[in-house]
Amino acid sequence: MYNLGIHILSFILKALALFNDKIKKGVEGRKKTFEILKNHLIPNDKTIWFHCASLGEYEQGLPVFESIRKKYPAYKIVLTFFSPSGYEIRKNTPVADVVVYLPLDTKGNSRRFLDIVNPEFTVFIKYDIWPNILNELKRRQGRAILISALFRKNHSYFKWYGNHLRKAIRAFEHIFVQNENSKMLLEDIDITNVTVSGDTRYDRVSNQLLQDNTLNFISDFKGDSLCIVIGSSWPEDEALLIPYINKNASKDLKFIIAPHNIQNTQIKNITTKLEPDYVLFSDMQNQNIKDAPVFVMDTIGLLTKIYSYADMAYVGGAMGTTGLHNILEPAVFGVPIIIGSNYDKFPEAELMIKNGGVFSVNNFNILEKKLNELVKNSDKRVQLGSLNKTFIQKNKGAVNQITDYIRI
16 A cells, blocks of 8 residues: 555656646656766765755754764765755755755665665654665665654554554664653554654754854844844744734834745735835845845845844744744744744744743734733843753753764
């Protein structure tokens, strides 16, 4: 049934590619996978393979990738993505020698991929489990680990019909999970080679403090004003935030909007509703940056640094059903954070709400009340932001546990 499903998925993706550019990139990219691998690898190469579903998992695994690369410089690193949103942004990453799309998980593709790559060690991130390729890897006695894994009771592994996936997850010689609940769920299905190491994202965002986060144009825009950064917003978030911006934006209170979707239609959906003057990143050379109260980022790749300028942050995704974006990125800079109410699949959000530095809202009135409170009370902002920064520091250490385990 699984193998039939993969072939059906292949047909569906090819059909959808006719109407969706993102899916088209994945379909076209997978056609080139084996050719790219053959052009970059030779049979005698020693290789290590990293696999991520998308960009978020890449960022989660990056500190581990960097550590392994440094520790084993003689090995060629193969990095695979399933999603175009990861591949297209990180296809030139220096952490890997070759970056490709993971081929669809048919038995033939699995054998062909492993024949070429022949990894001496494999690292999968979080949850992107592909049974055929993992079972084939185990059959060849390949070594593989899963890191930053997060399991919930409703996952298929723990259902009566989940035997195929349970078999695949047993291909990992060790699993590093984010929390004790994940470990207990695995033990319930007799998987005991498990360590609670936490989430590698805490290490990842902590490393951001060691970088130069200066963006001169943001410094010019912010000046001495308070600044609220709205990161990775979706229309559901913007429906509440734009009315607040229209009511409160001024030379003393400025806003930076960095939407998740930067396509022209989405940017226009934002700008046409804004009443104050605004600056677009793509046209900032022709605009008055210093006097405008709103900056709209119609670009990607800068949000992590922009958070360093925030006095408060709103992180999107949880007002709707798309999934909460990374709240650890602003937290590491000591910023109080507001999110939507659909965060139950994100344990870091639950923990940070309990810790006191993150607040959940579900309507405009609550959002307005919380933002006004933070705007008016600088001591409160500093206190709550400090709670977030301390929380990040206390939860570091997953990378060391994982890399100490790895011996090639």
